[in-house]
Amino acid sequence: MLDTVVVIGTDGLIYAAWLFLIALGLSLIYGVLRVLNIAHGSFYALGAYGAASLIGLYGRQDLWLYGIYLMLPLAALAVGGTVGPLVERGVLRWMYAREPVYQLLATYALFLIFEDLVKLIWGVDPIYAYAPYTLLGEVSIGAITYPAYSLLLIGTAVVVGVLVGVFIRRSRTGRVVVAMIEDPEMSTALGVDVPRMSVLAFTLGTVLAALGGAMTAPMIAVMPGIGAEVIVLAFAVVVIGGLGSLEGAAIGALLIGLLRAATVHLIPVLELFVIYLVMALVLILRPRGLWGRLEIRRL
Amino acid sequence: MNSRGILVGGLSFVGLGVMGFVLPQWTVFLLSLALARGLAALSVALLMRAGLVSFGQSLFFATGAYGAAFLIRLFGVREAVVLLVGAVVASMALAALAGLWIARYREIFFAMLSLAFTMILYGWLLKAYWITGGTDGMRIPPPTVLGVAWPIDRLRTVLYLVTLGCTGLALGLTHLFLEAPLGYAVRAVRDNEIRLEYLGSSVGQVVYWTYVLAAGLAGLGGVLMALNVGHVDPQLAYWTTAGEFVFITLLGGTESVLAPFLGAVLFEFFRTYALKYAPYTWQMALGGMMLLLVLFMPRGLWTLRHLRFRKAVS
Numbered sequence: 213m214l215d216t217v218v219v220i221g222t223d224g225l226i227y228a229a230w231l232f233l234i235a236l237g238l239s240l241i242y243g244v245l246r247v248l249n250i251a252h253g254s255f256y257a258l259g260a261y262g263a264a265s266l267i268g269l270y271g272r273q274d275l276w277l278y279g280i281y282l283m284l285p286l287a288a289l290a291v292g293g294t295v296g297p298l299v300e301r302g303v304l305r306w307m308y309a310r311e312p313v314y315q316l317l318a319t320y321a322l323f324l325i326f327e328d329l330v331k332l333i334w335g336v337d338p339i340y341a342y343a344p345y346t347l348l349g350e351v352s353i354g355a356i357t358y359p360a361y362s363l364l365l366i367g368t369a370v371v372v373g374v375l376v377g378v379f380i381r382r383s384r385t386g387r388v389v390v391a392m393i394e395d396p397e398m399s400t401a402l403g404v405d406v407p408r409m410s411v412l413a414f415t416l417g418t419v420l421a422a423l424g425g426a427m428t429a430p431m432i433a434v435m436p437g438i439g440a441e442v443i444v445l446a447f448a449v450v451v452i453g454g455l456g457s458l459e460g461a462a463i464g465a466l467l468i469g470l471l472r473a474a475t476v477h478l479i480p481v482l483e484l485f486v487i488y489l490v491m492a493l494v495l496i497l498r499p500r501g502l503w504g505r506l507e508i509r510r511l
Numbered sequence: 512m513n514s515r516g517i518l519v520g521g522l523s524f525v526g527l528g529v530m531g532f533v534l535p536q537w538t539v540f541l542l543s544l545a546l547a548r549g550l551a552a553l554s555v556a557l558l559m560r561a562g563l564v565s566f567g568q569s570l571f572f573a574t575g576a577y578g579a580a581f582l583i584r585l586f587g588v589r590e591a592v593v594l595l596v597g598a599v600v601a602s603m604a605l606a607a608l609a610g611l612w613i614a615r616y617r618e619i620f621f622a623m624l625s626l627a628f629t630m631i632l633y634g635w636l637l638k639a640y641w642i643t644g645g646t647d648g649m650r651i652p653p654p655t656v657l658g659v660a661w662p663i664d665r666l667r668t669v670l671y672l673v674t675l676g677c678t679g680l681a682l683g684l685t686h687l688f689l690e691a692p693l694g695y696a697v698r699a700v701r702d703n704e705i706r707l708e709y710l711g712s713s714v715g716q717v718v719y720w721t722y723v724l725a726a727g728l729a730g731l732g733g734v735l736m737a738l739n740v741g742h743v744d745p746q747l748a749y750w751t752t753a754g755e756f757v758f759i760t761l762l763g764g765t766e767s768v769l770a771p772f773l774g775a776v777l778f779e780f781f782r783t784y785a786l787k788y789a790p791y792t793w794q795m796a797l798g799g800m801m802l803l804l805v806l807f808m809p810r811g812l813w814t815l816r817h818l819r820f821r822k823a824v825s
Contacts, residue, residue, distance in 0.1 A: 248623070306806060307805075313559070313618070314805050314809055321799070324794045325794075325798035327794050329795065332791060332792065444750070447623045451623070484638065488628075492612065
């Protein structure tokens, strides 16, 4: 019995950490730009592919063994730092004045383009980059053994969450970001450099998505189509937590992670539905999410 | 649509019917698929008139297709007419249920919830392989049409005519719906919901019934697709299939009920050639086209009609 609880707890935490990394970026981008970014799934995939390539490259050199872990954030920064500004300045900035419908369609178009771009660059065969996964060995919690890499994933999610939290609460730039999330019109009127902040927020969101992908790459076979799966999950997390909220993303990820782990171990038939069930309940009881704010409808 | 529109529609309808006998088999097959997909796109277009983007019409497309497959497997039905009616009823019943919840949401919430719903069906189709056949899907044996088991060399044309007939019927009904007071209310939902409420209409009900009707159209498209292809698989329910419908709608436009079909025919032929000559970049071409459309021609190719019309006047 106790073992089951421990298994559910750790499995849930691992899944939640993964969800949090991806959902946080989506939430941030929506909060600042008011665009639901379907291409977020592509950024995740690009991060995974970038990391797989860098890991392979590093593995062939005769370098410090554990330096391979530096490749993961490096891949995320490289992907996010180039693709993020390019997409925001190149495409999205023309869309802000348009109806949400067209913004959604534009990010979907970007998703399609990136899907094939990935195939052009990396081919269609699965890429394996297990080195960082096997290097750390295993740890035992009670009677259960876990790959230590999973704990690294949880640690990364916590560190990223704290860093983003400190950035948003303490730094001047971060506070301006919050101001834009809370009241875009007023912050513009008070002289916020909107284009600059938009690029910044979008790039940060992209880096986070890519980091999620990079951290996942050693655990899976990296292949086409991985980006299409995550976007729905990330959206569910963000809706449960409340769009544009850091705490919301964390709570949403934990809730879904633990509940999914619980159903997988106790009632496997429900695994598929539990996420949407939670989302349905939250939307009925609190339409703006657990941490969301009421928005005033304009006539 | 004015009388000129009806004339154009009727003429192209008869023209398409004649083509079923004239054109080579593979073209007739592609046209059938285009019409089936066009119905799903019409369903997206209908919702778009209310300002709603559905990334989940594949839910009803797949329900229609699998509905027919289940009717064949569980009840041994072979008659195409029964399959068509059964599948459409199944789709609309599902929408009547899902609509109770989803009709309350707008914009990205509507888009993503519809996406989530179709992913639930997709997951179920994959997992319940003892009923659904899992990733392999199910075979649809050649149906009888109006009680006649047509010889295999004639069946393609007969199915095409069935597809065309159903499409014509669905188009007519949709047109009538849009000309009715409820149809005008659909446009008002997009423009300003609160004013519509002040005028005494229930926005919730308008969205609900539009959703159910749209589901019927997508379900009809799905069953026609299944009958023509002779096979169903879970990919029909995946959200990227719904994304294709959105693309087709955007390509054609939403101004006329005929526009999605223009988009569907173009898409079908584009897809066929692209898959042949550029299998790894055709999605990219699709995405690029979509981006250009969103930026420069957000109301679809149908707007080109006005361009020509203006020139003729001046």
